[in-house]
Amino acid sequence: MLRPVRDVSLAGCMKLWSQYFIPTLKESPSDAEIASHKLLIRAGLVRRLGGGLYTFLPLGLRVMQKLTQICREEIERGGGIELAMPFLHPVENWQQGPRWTAAREIMFRADSAGDGKRGGREPDYVLGPTHEEVITPLVKAEITSYRDLPKNFFQIGTKFRNEIRPRYGLMRAKEFVMMDAYSFDVDDDRAIQSYLAMKAAYEAFFKRIGAHAIAVEADTGVMGGSFSHEFMVPAEVGDDDVIYCDASGYAANREKATSGLVPADLTDAAPEGATEKFATPGIVTIAALEAAPYAVAADQQFKTLVFIGDGKPFLVVLRGSDELEEAKLGALGFTLFRQATVEEIEPVMGAKPGSLGAVRGTIKSPEALAGIFADQAIRLIGNGTTGANQDGFHLRHVNVARDLAITKFGDFRRVRPGEPCPKSGQPLQVRRGIEVGHIFKLGTKYSEKFGAVYTDDQKQSHPMVMGCYGIGVSRTMQAVIEQGHDADGIVWPWNAAPFQVLICVLDPQLPEAIELAKKLATAAERAGADVLVDDRAERPGVKFKDADLIGIPLRLTIGGKGLKEGIFELKWRAQKDVAKIPLAEAEGRVAAAVAEAQAKAAG
């Protein structure tokens, strides 16, 4: 029976595998679906506690510490000042904020009154999903002069969101680690400077940890605000579509993406003739009208949708061949909107869905509408066919300019791959991505609500112009794995790796093998690497499989056979070939390899 050599006097902070805790698994648990989730568990990085809740095991925690430290350094370089706010927020902060209605659904409540005592009332506290509602009152109280601006505060900590459907391990968890930053500026131009500084800091962060993340234009969603970018790691398992064009560099997420489908200089078509009602019994879909005997192409039909915005119905008109991108309706300015029900539609329009239209004079109660909003692509139709607001009838020769009472044209359709890029005209492409970071130029939404104002040099008071910025650090960890793995396991980028160097001692019972391991470990540590020594009394196959699985970038293998030849082996996890290093050159070669990797990782 082999016994590992126990020697606690090894130099530096290197860890001995036999005395550390890296519970690797041959098989992945059945609840893991995607590669990165399986590897998180198989490589002993995390363990599941409950849905969307994970314990970081020592190896996983080391990765998190690497990422948070690099993140901290880059955000500070970009002007950030670190602080730490409570995880537990008094519910009043949220009730006073601008998005209580929209955000309360995703917040965990923390009752201090005990079981059942609060009944249906609001909780005393909520667990923070983000911190605008905490930082803004703080800044209001502490900063009142233009002399103290700009300021950009950030923190790195745990966030809580009651995700309806947690998935894919750390990818969408109920509790996760996030870097969040909040900038305060005197005016719009300065706010944009802060925004751009953060964008640069993000780019530096992702580059440094070895993640290929791209900035794409994004929708602002419930955050509100004037513009924003998402940082996406391209991956098949991502939950966002990125629309992009290599030729122009255009990139936007699906909710925001637009195309050059409608030329800017398009002239509206002249009417083809008087509108004409015709019977279409039982025809209630675009597809049915497309078929014989009607044979109206989908892109010659108008699609009329009814929504309820802040209690009032409004219409959205699209080409029959287009899909609505619901997020784009956010531009209309309603606080809350939803699709109307059949019961709500008929009294207003005079017909059921399937026979609706926006032609002047055919709507039963046009005065009830908050507006008729049309996607600009309907101008391509010129003259088309739409519902007559009378069940079983449609209208043809409907001219966009003459017959439709459009309140406002806009971009409401979902872009399809292959459509011309708005910048270059080249075909747009689509790919999936994981959202790892998001930056928003917020404007004054929060500062006005909380009264965060400053006095300028003319003694005038103004609301501060804010920006907010987030990086999902735990999600980034998984994205890095999703991006860097092969059939055998994880392939960590140098700066994200829990250890940079793994010294694999195949014959730990040999004192000279342990001696050499110490020597190599010391050399690697002096060069600035974190070292793990596999001193376990396992068979070589087990050690190699585990080494590949946990994915340490540089592996140094020491075996009895090699020692007799006077060599040890050096192998990069990302490469196949193995270099035999003479013992005489040991320390120099190890130091050189570490230096090389560091230089490469620094870009």
Added chain:
RNA sequence: CGGGGUGUAGCUUAGUCUGGUAGAGCGCCUGGUUUGGGACCAGGAGGUCGUAGGUUCGAAUCCUAUCGCCCCGACCA
């Protein structure tokens, strides 16, 4: 919240249709043989079959309820 699936040892699972002593592989423990890509032999520990009711002489298996988890959708800063 809607649809689908699933729950058996630490992990992966067979058995469920057709009720009759709960099985295997991995891992773990002991001994031996091995020793450069997840070894082999022998022995061993480990399961109130998610939970609660019901049907039955008898339930992992059938019925009801409930809980957890996974997938699709809705939703999602």
